Amino acid sequence: MADDRDATERALEFLVYAPVGFALYLRDNAPMFLRMFATRGRGEVDQRRHTVGDQVEDSLDQARALVDQVAVGNGAQLLTLVNDGLEALRTGAEAALRATRRDPEHAPDAPVAGRDDAGEGSGLASAGLGIRDYDALSASEIVDRLEACSATQLEAIRAHERAGRARSTVLGKIDQLTRPQ
Numbered sequence: 112m113a114d115d116r117d118a119t120e121r122a123l124e125f126l127v128y129a130p131v132g133f134a135l136y137l138r139d140n141a142p143m144f145l146r147m148f149a150t151r152g153r154g155e156v157d158q159r160r161h162t163v164g165d166q167v168e169d170s171l172d173q174a175r176a177l178v179d180q181v182a183v184g185n186g187a188q189l190l191t192l193v194n195d196g197l198e199a200l201r202t203g204a205e206a207a208l209r210a211t212r213r214d215p216e217h218a219p220d221a222p223v224a225g226r227d228d229a230g231e232g233s234g235l236a237s238a239g240l241g242i243r244d245y246d247a248l249s250a251s252e253i254v255d256r257l258e259a260c261s262a263t264q265l266e267a268i269r270a271h272e273r274a275g276r277a278r279s280t281v282l283g284k285i286d287q288l289t290r291p292q
Contacts, residue, residue, distance in 0.1 A: 198266065199266040199267075199270055200270070202263055202266050202267040202270065203267055203271065203274070206240060206267045240264060240267050240268050240271055241259075242260070242268070250280040251280070253268075253278075254280060254284045257284050257288060265285050265288060266289075268281070268285060269285045
């Protein structure tokens, strides 16, 4: 009978008293454990964030150095490209200004590509592009006339075409004519 009593006591300890004691222990100590776990987690996250931030900063420094090397190494080419772009922009702007000024005093007759200056066939070129009635012509008609245009006129035509109809045939021919040999 003593053995039955010992077995009953052990069962009560294991099934009742231990869970109740564990629950009370958790109630008293759970906030402390949660703070401890949160502190450790925050520390880990901050450490990883700092590591990643350092790696990103190193990558940005390397990228800046590479951009500086490219800019220094290709500075002359970059300057040429910028100057060419500015010249094309200036030419296009002048052409646009001439096109908006229909007053003969402000828009003198521009020489027409492929015509002589003796007056034969002379007339106002469309927006100073060097091709008479440019906007009324088809792409194939314009392509036929492009070889007679100067480099400045070709750039003005390119700017005009990109701003307007952007015909690939015309732009392709201009690219072909302005490509360095």
